[in-house]
Amino acid sequence: MTLLEKVWNAHTVRKLPNGQTQLFVGLHLVHEVTSPQAFDMLRARGWKVRFPGRTIATVDHIVPTRDQRRPFLDVMAEDMLAALERNCRAAGVPLLDLQSGSQGIVHVIGPELGLTQPGMTIACGDSHTSTHGAFGAVAFGIGTSQVRDVLASQCLALDPLKVRRIEVSGTLGSGVYAKDIILEIIRRLGVNGGAGYAYEYAGDTIERLTMDERMTICNMSIEGGARVGYVNPDQTTFDYLRGRRFAPEGDAFDAAVTWWRSMASDADARYDDTVRIDARGIRPTVTWGINPGQSVYVDERLPRPSDMEPATRASLAEALEFMGFQGGDPIKGTRIDVAFVGSCTNARLSDLREAARVVRGHHVAAHVKALVVPGSQGVRAAAEREGLDRVFTDAGFDWRNAGCSMCLAMNQDRLEGREVCASSSNRNFKGRQGSPIGRTLLMSPAMVAAAAIAGEVVDVREMTGGN
Numbered sequence: 001m002t003l004l005e006k007v008w009n010a011h012t013v014r015k016l017p018n019g020q021t022q023l024f025v026g027l028h029l030v031h032e033v034t035s036p037q038a039f040d041m042l043r044a045r046g047w048k049v050r051f052p053g054r055t056i057a058t059v060d061h062i063v064p065t066r067d068q069r070r071p072f073l074d075v076m077a078e079d080m081l082a083a084l085e086r087n088c089r090a091a092g093v094p095l096l097d098l099q100s101g102s103q104g105i106v107h108v109i110g111p112e113l114g115l116t117q118p119g120m121t122i123a124c125g126d127s128h129t130s131t132h133g134a135f136g137a138v139a140f141g142i143g144t145s146q147v148r149d150v151l152a153s154q155c156l157a158l159d160p161l162k163v164r165r166i167e168v169s170g171t172l173g174s175g176v177y178a179k180d181i182i183l184e185i186i187r188r189l190g191v192n193g194g195a196g197y198a199y200e201y202a203g204d205t206i207e208r209l210t211m212d213e214r215m216t217i218c219n220m221s222i223e224g225g226a227r228v229g230y231v232n233p234d235q236t237t238f239d240y241l242r243g244r245r246f247a248p249e250g251d252a253f254d255a256a257v258t259w260w261r262s263m264a265s266d267a268d269a270r271y272d273d274t275v276r277i278d279a280r281g282i283r284p285t286v287t288w289g290i291n292p293g294q295s296v297y298v299d300e301r302l303p304r305p306s307d308m309e310p311a312t313r314a315s316l317a318e319a320l321e322f323m324g325f326q327g328g329d330p331i332k333g334t335r336i337d338v339a340f341v342g343s344c345t346n347a348r349l350s351d352l353r354e355a356a357r358v359v360r361g362h363h364v365a366a367h368v369k370a371l372v373v374p375g376s377q378g379v380r381a382a383a384e385r386e387g388l389d390r391v392f393t394d395a396g397f398d399w400r401n402a403g404c405s406m407c408l409a410m411n412q413d414r415l416e417g418r419e420v421c422a423s424s425s426n427r428n429f430k431g432r433q434g435s436p437i438g439r440t441l442l443m444s445p446a447m448v449a450a451a452a453i454a455g456e457v458v459d460v461r462e463m464t465g466g467n
């Protein structure tokens with residue numbers, strides 16, 4: 001069996017008459033944006049949170065990353081956090097708030113605190129919950145009415161999923177990161193290619209990745225249309241979890257490892273589809289369009305609608321027009337206005353280290369506004385212990401407090417007008433970063449750092465001498 005089948009079977013409460021499965025949810029992660037209405041719906045029916053001990057909350061989307069004094073200047077943000085505080089208090093749900101030292105983007109803190117573990121089912125009212133699959137968990141992003149369902153019953157009703165194994169093999173070139181792997185996968189398979197599938201990432205390239213890198217890949221599964229994405233748990237996973245706050249300890253940890261190992265896909269597991277990708281050919285990648293599948297290598301030119309299949313010509317032309325690009329343009333040399341290192345895709349300590357490595361000894365271009373937003377208070381503190389904050393601030397970056405920041409711009413961090421942003425986040429949809437006409441170029445944190453310094457899209461390999 002695959003890991004998906006094993007986890008699914010272990011958590012099945014019953015088969016529903018409509019063909020769905022009622023699945024028990026091991027861990028429910030809650031944040032301030034998708035939970036207020038769900039708690040209201042519960043209250044309206046007189047229901048209680050069924051398993052407060054399997055529920056944990058934090059605040060991430062709306063938090064200001066500069067001035068976090070309460071009440072927040074943004075009245076709506078203040079109301080949302082106040083509602084979360086009231087709801088958590090009333091329901092007995094632990095809240096990792098701004099005073100906790102453990103607050104952060106929900107998909108950063110779950111793994112960081114050892115809440116996310118192999119073989120689990122996890123749900124959260126945010127699309128990028130697939131991140132937790134890096135640990136061999138099956139993790140679903142859900143909507144507000146499903147948040148209500150999980151609060152009330154700790155269960156979800158889900159359609160069955162097929163499994164596509166994506167085998168990535170070969171050594172990555174210098175300056176090529178996990179972000180480039182997942183952008184390559186999405187470019188090849190399409191933004192809807194994963195519809196109805198769980199993506200199992202495997203192969204020697206994936207096996208060599210750190211947990212941070214595996215999280216970057218699983219995080220963007222949803223951008224490829226997959227419902228969930230996961231990596232089978234292995235020694236890298238167990239080493240990461242040992243000693244974390246919510247991970248089992250002592251003999252219980254060893255017992256857990258035995259069970260976690262058993263949940264990995266069997267060597268003779270059957271897959272609905274298998275895709276093989278040679279990592280040696282992947283180069284630093286940049287999106288040029290309005291979905292994460294519209295990308296090119298940094299040394300490539302943008303596609304021309306006339307070269308494309310008739311079915312894709314219209315969407316290509318729409319993307320080029322919105323972005324103000326012409327087919328055949330090089331992406332390299334595109335002037336940027338904003339550089340954003342942050343988000344649940346790429347704001348972990350290793351991401352900040354790689355960005356700092358590029359930045360060290362340089363200065364942000366005069367016309368660029370650059371900011372680094374750590375994924376959690378834990379990441380921020382660890383980065384400061386290493387002096388990374390000084391590297392960034394000396395170079396002219398803003399060093400901010402943890403939160404989603406400019407990934408979704410539900411706070412003061414937003415693009416203005418037609419600004420172009422080099423961003424380490426995960427979505428380049430129209431309006432995603434706060435301005436309806438703002439433009440987002442997705443890339444790795446190292447590439448964002450390089451663009452910040454140069455003031456335009458550059459090949460990070462040329463800035464670091466290929467190291």
Ligand code: SF4
Pocket residue numbers: 060061105106107126127128343344345403404407408425426
């Ligand atoms: S960083 Fe972006 S994608 Fe991640 S949880 Fe926040 S808003 Fe969602």
